[in-house]
Amino acid sequence: MKKLSARRRHPLAALVVLLFALAITGGLYAAFAPAEKAQADSSAQSLAIEQGKRLFAVGCSSCHGLNGEGTPSGPSLVGVGSAAVDFQVGTGRMPAQQPGAQIPKKKNIYSQSDIDQMAAFVASLGPGPVTPTSEQYTSTETDAIAKGGDLFRTNCAQCHNFAGAGGALTQGKYAPSLDGVSAKHIFEAMQTGPQSMPQFPESTMPEKQKQEIVAFVRYQADEAPNPGGLTLGSLGPVTEGLFGWIFGLGVLIAVAIWVAAHTTKAKKS
Amino acid sequence: MSHDNISDDKLPEAHDASEGHGHLAVADDPFADPGLPAHEPRRTDIDERAAKRAERQVSGMFILSMLATVGFIASYASINPDKLVYIFPLGHVSALNFALGMTLAVALFCIGAGAVHWARTLMSDVEMPAERHPIEADDEVRADVIQQFKTGAAESGFGRRKMIRNTLIGSMAMVPLSGVVLLRDLGPLPEKKLDSTDWSEATPSAPIRLVNMNTDEPMKAEDIVVGSLTFAKPGPSALRPNGLQDSDEDFQEAIAKDALMLIRIQPEDLKDEKSAALGFEGVLCYSKICTHVGCPISLYEQQTHHALCPCHQSTFDLSDGARVIFGPAGHPLPQLKISTDSDGYLVATQDFTVPVGPSFWERSA
Numbered sequence: 001m002k003k004l005s006a007r008r009r010h011p012l013a014a015l016v017v018l019l020f021a022l023a024i025t026g027g028l029y030a031a032f033a034p035a036e037k038a039q040a041d042s043s044a045q046s047l048a049i050e051q052g053k054r055l056f057a058v059g060c061s062s063c064h065g066l067n068g069e070g071t072p073s074g075p076s077l078v079g080v081g082s083a084a085v086d087f088q089v090g091t092g093r094m095p096a097q098q099p100g101a102q103i104p105k106k107k108n109i110y111s112q113s114d115i116d117q118m119a120a121f122v123a124s125l126g127p128g129p130v131t132p133t134s135e136q137y138t139s140t141e142t143d144a145i146a147k148g149g150d151l152f153r154t155n156c157a158q159c160h161n162f163a164g165a166g167g168a169l170t171q172g173k174y175a176p177s178l179d180g181v182s183a184k185h186i187f188e189a190m191q192t193g194p195q196s197m198p199q200f201p202e203s204t205m206p207e208k209q210k211q212e213i214v215a216f217v218r219y220q221a222d223e224a225p226n227p228g229g230l231t232l233g234s235l236g237p238v239t240e241g242l243f244g245w246i247f248g249l250g251v252l253i254a255v256a257i258w259v260a261a262h263t264t265k266a267k268k269s
Numbered sequence: 270m271s272h273d274n275i276s277d278d279k280l281p282e283a284h285d286a287s288e289g290h291g292h293l294a295v296a297d298d299p300f301a302d303p304g305l306p307a308h309e310p311r312r313t314d315i316d317e318r319a320a321k322r323a324e325r326q327v328s329g330m331f332i333l334s335m336l337a338t339v340g341f342i343a344s345y346a347s348i349n350p351d352k353l354v355y356i357f358p359l360g361h362v363s364a365l366n367f368a369l370g371m372t373l374a375v376a377l378f379c380i381g382a383g384a385v386h387w388a389r390t391l392m393s394d395v396e397m398p399a400e401r402h403p404i405e406a407d408d409e410v411r412a413d414v415i416q417q418f419k420t421g422a423a424e425s426g427f428g429r430r431k432m433i434r435n436t437l438i439g440s441m442a443m444v445p446l447s448g449v450v451l452l453r454d455l456g457p458l459p460e461k462k463l464d465s466t467d468w469s470e471a472t473p474s475a476p477i478r479l480v481n482m483n484t485d486e487p488m489k490a491e492d493i494v495v496g497s498l499t500f501a502k503p504g505p506s507a508l509r510p511n512g513l514q515d516s517d518e519d520f521q522e523a524i525a526k527d528a529l530m531l532i533r534i535q536p537e538d539l540k541d542e543k544s545a546a547l548g549f550e551g552v553l554c555y556s557k558i559c560t561h562v563g564c565p566i567s568l569y570e571q572q573t574h575h576a577l578c579p580c581h582q583s584t585f586d587l588s589d590g591a592r593v594i595f596g597p598a599g600h601p602l603p604q605l606k607i608s609t610d611s612d613g614y615l616v617a618t619q620d621f622t623v624p625v626g627p628s629f630w631e632r633s634a
Contacts, residue, residue: 154482154500158567158579169568170575170584170595196570198498198532203491205483225353227363264389266312 052121055114059095068125073099080192081128082119087188089115091181093195101172102195129191137187139211148216151209155200163234164220169196179221183214305396313390323390324430330383331436337376338443342450344368373447380440387433393424459629466526467513468605469620470506476616478504479529479554479607480512487614493533493552496571500557501529503617526625528557529605530567531615534574534588544590547606549615554605555591556625559583561598563626576602599628 007013057066063074070076077084088094092106110118119131141147153162161167164178173196178186190210193199200210232239313320344365352364359367406414427434471477478487482500493499502524504512513523533552539545544553559566559578566578566585574588583596591602603621610616624632 151483155498158565167568167579169570170573170577173570175568193496193571196572198569198571199494199496201492201494201497204481204488204493204497204499209483225361226359227353227361228366229356229359229362259385259389264311264313264394265309266315 048117048120049124052117052119055110055118056121059110060118063096068122077122077125079126079128080122082116082123082131083129083188084192084194085119085122086115086131087185087192087194089118090188091185102174105176129188132184132187132191134184136207137183137211137214139208139215141212144212144215145219147209148212148214148219151205151213152216152220155205156213159197161234161236163224163231164217165234178217181217183218186214186217187211305398308395311390311394320391323386324433327383327387327391328432328436330379330386331433331440334376334379334383334440335436335443337372337379338440338446341369341372341376341447344372345450376440376444376447380437380444383437383440391426391430391433458631460631463526463626463629463632464624465620466625467503467506467509467523468527468617470503470508471617471619473618475507476608476610476618477506478512478610479531479615479617480504482528485512488531489613490550490552490609490615493531493615495533495535495551497533498567498569498571499531500567501531501554503527525558525563528565529554530557530569530576532569532571532574532587538574538588540586540588541590541592544604547604549607549609552607552615553587554607554615554617555585555587556603556605556621558602558626559598560593560600560602560625561596561627566602 056064056068060068060074060077063071064077065071065074068077070078085094089110090108090112092108093103096103097106116131123130139148152164156164159167159169159175160178161175166177167175169175175197187210189197190200190205190213230243232243313323348365348368350363350365353361354364354367355361356367422428468477479501480486480503481488481492482502487504488499488501502513503509506512509517513520513527517523531552531554536545536551539551545551548554555576557565557567559580561578561581561583564578564580566576566583568577568579569587570576574586575584575594576587576591577584578596578598581597583598584594585591585598585602586594587602591604593599593601600623603623603625605617605621606619607615607617
């Protein structure tokens with residue numbers, strides 16, 4: 001105890017106390033907070049809707065209402081279809097971590113069978129886009145990437161950037177980067193139009209074109225060549241300006257110092 | 270810097286004890302003004318061969334700059350923009366980008382490096398203290414300034430070293446050619462070309478169908494669902510029997526004016542009656558071209574009905590007649606009046622009532 005009190009005026013004492021306090025608060029929260037992960041066994045398909053309703057009641061109903069009818073804090077889910085559930089829960093956007101301009105992507109806490117059960121329940125509320133199968137979002141055409149690039153530049157590049165690196169929207173909203181997004185989730189986003197994104201329904205963008213866009217996005221993220229040299233994240237003027245100011249001007253200053261520091265005076269040999 | 274070392278016999282015997290070259294502080298007067306250290310000559314000051322060599326080096330750099338400018342223009346003219354080459358740390362890069370960047374960099378760097386080398390080796394570097402004096406200059410001082418300027422000009426060797434002067438003028442005169450070559454692409458003034466679009470071919474008796482940019486098919490109002498975004502171009506007309514096609518020679522010029530975006534808004538969300546009347550059952554059709562500097566604008570947020578431009582963040586409220594709610598754009602997005610033909614397809618029967626795209630010199634509205 002004497003040792004402790006002797007050090008209580010140490011400059012780092014406040015930091016140590018703060019860390020202790022944070023650790024205790026976090027520990028207590030972890031111990032007493034309600035577990036968000038609902039346990040449900042994936043049994044027969046006929047029970048999926050009932051199981052899904054139970055999961056829904058635990059994870060979703062506080063915002064979307066007990067029967068998905070919507071509340072002031074969450075929209076109605078009647079008619080959004082199973083594809084919307086598979087996208088929102090599968091990418092971790094739902095359940096939302098907090099309300100705000102945009103619900104960010106985060107770690108998904110549900111298993112695929114849990115998601116399928118919730119999707120089955122939401123799909124039972126009203127007809128909507130159905131979770132796609134892998135034949136639906138995988139193109140077998142050889143020119144799919146080229147066609148997809150054309151479609152991407154017409155329909156997607158405005159928000160998601162020419163290379164799919166994402167971009168800013170109004171008031172804190174943003175178009176996320178498409179790097180690392182699975183083919184299924186890209187397809188579902190086009191079908192359902194999550195958050196600020198418009199939907200691209202079958203009537204104006206047939207399934208085949210969505211497949212081509214998916215093929216292009218995967219190619220762009222995984223293996224596309226880079227005509228300009230350094231990509232700097234493919235973000236355009238923001239990173240290019242930063243690079244120019246820091247590295248370009250930095251080199252100029254270094255050269256100026258080097259030039260001024262070296263004398264040209266003749267020395268005796 | 271070993272070439273700056275020089276044998277003792279070549280160094281001048283004594284430095285002229287000129288004004289300003291003071292004395293070191295000594296024990297009995299620690300605050301004496303040390304003044305400037307004694308002037309030391311450079312090798313080029315005392316060895317005419319070294320001076321000649323430096324002169325050749327400076328000119329060489331200016332000549333290299335000229336060659337690089339020629340290389341820039343040659344690359345611009347000769348290298349295929351689609352060509353990709355592998356360059357070690359960068360990976361697969363465009364040959365044209367790389368060549369233009371390298372030649373322009375060399376052209377500019379050599380002028381700078383030549384100028385620095387000239388100033389360091391050939392221009393006079395005798396330290397000259399300038400005493401403080403009143404700000405106003407009398408005739409004597411002015412005459413002195415003019416004299417100094419002449420001395421400076423003489424010391425720089427500008428008159429004497431004609432090779433440097435001529436090559437410097439040559440390289441400085443040639444660098445702007447790079448800019449002229451690039452500016453050539455800006456082309457002539459638009460004149461009347463921006464006043465009307467291909468939609469001006471549409472009349473109530475010969476309407477033009479709106480064709481989906483993705484599928485090349487005409488659309489019905491029910492294809493445009495609430496929350497969706499669809500891009501459209503002109504369908505068949507008297508002028509273009511097949512509609513606007515990618516293969517048309519003037520496709521880029523035409524699509525830069527004709528491009529449309531179609532959205533559908535619930536009737537209760539529409540804030541502007543005039544805009545609602547131009548649409549068809551809540552389907553609204555706006556020009557896709559930003560009225561600021563003409564970027565294709567279609568960052569549409571389906572929840573707020575805001576459309577914004579990726580270039581300078583001009584934001585338009587599409588539920589309120591595309592009013593500008595933020596950013597530098599000066600006009601709302603032009604809205605195209607749409608209806609349906611006898612088969613139920615969406616059509617336009619007249620052109621935009623104001624020119625699409627950015628302001629331009631001859632713009633009427």
